[in-house]
């Protein structure tokens with residue numbers, strides 16, 4: 373069966389044919405490709421056509437598909453069994469490795485996804501402070517937990533409503549929405565909700581609704597506001613962690629959060645997330661503390677073994693190479709786009725994250741994205757797909773560079789674009 377037939381069949385058994393909405397190619401002319409195999413920077417669909425992959429499973433595969441060392445670690449771990457629901461050495465090794473390399477965390481708790489990590493961080497922040505409200509920014513994504521499926525309300529600054537059916541008004545009322553880049557608004561929301569705000573949650577490099585690069589001064593300002601109000605600053609580094617350097621945006625900017633969440637890269641392509649921070653906060657978690665958090669498959673040896681090798685391979689040299697590769701990839705794309713009817717686009721890049729968008733304006737907030745962006749993205753996506761170049765199938769998603777996008781792949785990208 374080809375991809376189209378498989379998708380048709382999928383629609384019968386699975387809501388919308390997919391197990392995560394962004395995979396559905398909604399709004400595009402073509403049906404999703406069923407991917408059969410990945411190797412290095414390439415994926416192959418059921419028809420046998422291959423693509424240079426710039427989605428990379430939405431970020432986790434920083435070393436490319438089937439990295440041989442990660443594969444070997446997975447196979448080795450598998451040989452001893454894949455889950456025990458008991459203590460085992462790989463999760464200790466990964467915890468020790470990460471804590472020793474990231475100076476501002478002393479303890480880490482592993483989960484199975486980024487969503488779970490953020491869920492734990494929200495509860496932890498509330499448990500530590502004894503307060504119920506949290507601040508979230510318009511345009512940041514933090515997974516699909518109720519507390520975060522909230523958008524700005526139509527009323528006053530800080531008011532909010534659910535962005536999904538099934539999230540109660542009561543939950544929405546505990547999440548206060550602010551605009552990125554606006555410190556004054558954050559200050560006002562703190563004044564309006566004195567001693568009620570447990571934490572500010574932010575993607576320090578917002579990369580789920582375009583790539584909205586923030587001023588370091590803004591992040592520093594949030595740090596100060598949190599200090600003044602005895603609230604926690606939580607960096608959701610599920611996308612930026614281990615990608616913008618090993619220490620993520622916290623390391624990059626020197627703005628130190630109280631808690632940090634990880635996901636995506638941390639498991640080397642296996643389902644892993646984590647919440648981390650100083651001991652004084654992390655020890656609020658059960659079994660030591662009063663904040664409950666758990667997981668049947670959390671810290672399973674296969675995922676932990678993959679994560680460990682994956683992290684050890686992220687050397688300073690690897691980051692320098694990743695940056696160079698990504699710079700080259702973006703230059704090759706931009707050059708072709710400028711000369712082939714996509715000259716209204718810029719490609720915003722930060723390290724190995726890049727975002728083609730049909731405006732030349734500087735983007736800090738989601739409200740600055742151009743109105744025609746979906747139509748323009750659709751056109752670009754389909755041209756690229758036909759040429760054997762796979763972008764994430766949605767105009768709000770960033771592209772992901774990887775260490776597999778080497779000079780050879782860059783030459784192939786250029787060849788595919790120009791033929």
Ligand SMILES: *Cc1c(COP(=O)(O)O)cnc(C)c1O
Nearest residue numbers: 485486487513514515610611635
């Ligand atoms: C992907 C992502 C999440 C959710 O992680 P899942 O593993 O998909 O649950 C949360 N926060 C950020 C910043 C993300 O990029």
